[in-house]
Amino acid sequence: MSMYGAWAALTLCAAALAANAVTHLLFYRSTRRYMRAIFVGFVAGLTVLLVGEAVIIIGDRRNVLEAVIRLVADGLLYGCTSFLFFNFINAGESAIRIRILRELRAAGRSLPEAELLEAYNDGSIVEARLARMLANGQLEMVNGHYRLRSQTLVRMAYFFLTLKWVLLRRSSEFEHGRLPPSTI
């Protein structure tokens, strides 16, 4: 990759991510559709990336192999930054750790653990998740039974179960396994 090519690629990926974020904000503020806004933002950024790639590749006249590698690498860069951005948005929305920190900040004083668990506990987490899944159509309630409708969620669950099993030889953090409690 020429020096010009590398800087151009980085600038393009940054522009694509900016387009993603701006579109996400504008779309969400006008429609209030949480998941749709994330998808629309991603597609807007991807469009910017692909148009820019086409312009750079045509202008640079590089060989086909180099162009393909560049497309894949820039696609990876944009895809991963979008994934990190999605997780940043989601951290404010559904991360348990962020919610705990928010509860402690809102208290403005030392908060006994019992008081924290009274305000925010496993029951309230599950209640919120079930409501969100029902609202998104990922879950349905039939004759007093919750039934799963989303195959995507099942696939994601199996993906992480497989990774857990390959790396840690266990299927849940609440199972006694090889790993002691830890943190970053």
Place this chain on the structure above:
Amino acid sequence: MAAAVLAAGGALASFVAHVLIWQLFVPRHPSKVIVAIFALGLATIVAIGVTLVPDYGLGDAAYMLALYGILSLTYLLLYTGVECDSPTLSLAHFIAQAGVTGRTASEIDEFVRRSPFVKSRLAQLEAGGFVVRSPAGLELAKKTALLLDLTRHYRRLMGRTTPGG
């Protein structure tokens, strides 16, 4: 081109090294060890780029750093999903296991009793130094302010008012 291949190849090699080490033993502080493995991988590909790749310039180094760094961060984030159970995915799996019959609210309550998500995350926040426990109770550590402010500002831009979590 060399920068992209080096970054992707280096990230893949670091991932393979991490999986191999984890087959032998799981370190006491896994995330710190993953960061160390990926940092070593970065040092290696920078050395290869500087010494072996012809016409390796500042632009190539910046591109390689960006691609390698983003791939490493993405994996580190995925790994938190390996270490900790996601309540949504755990619920989805638990309900899916019942097939077309589904699960009743009381079955889900029983499942929740076996999965203390809040206590687990609280312990991790304490171990990471984000929360400090004093005789009077739990307090925020100073370093958590930036993290909270970033998510709060973006939610404000979005106009979100739900408590989250």
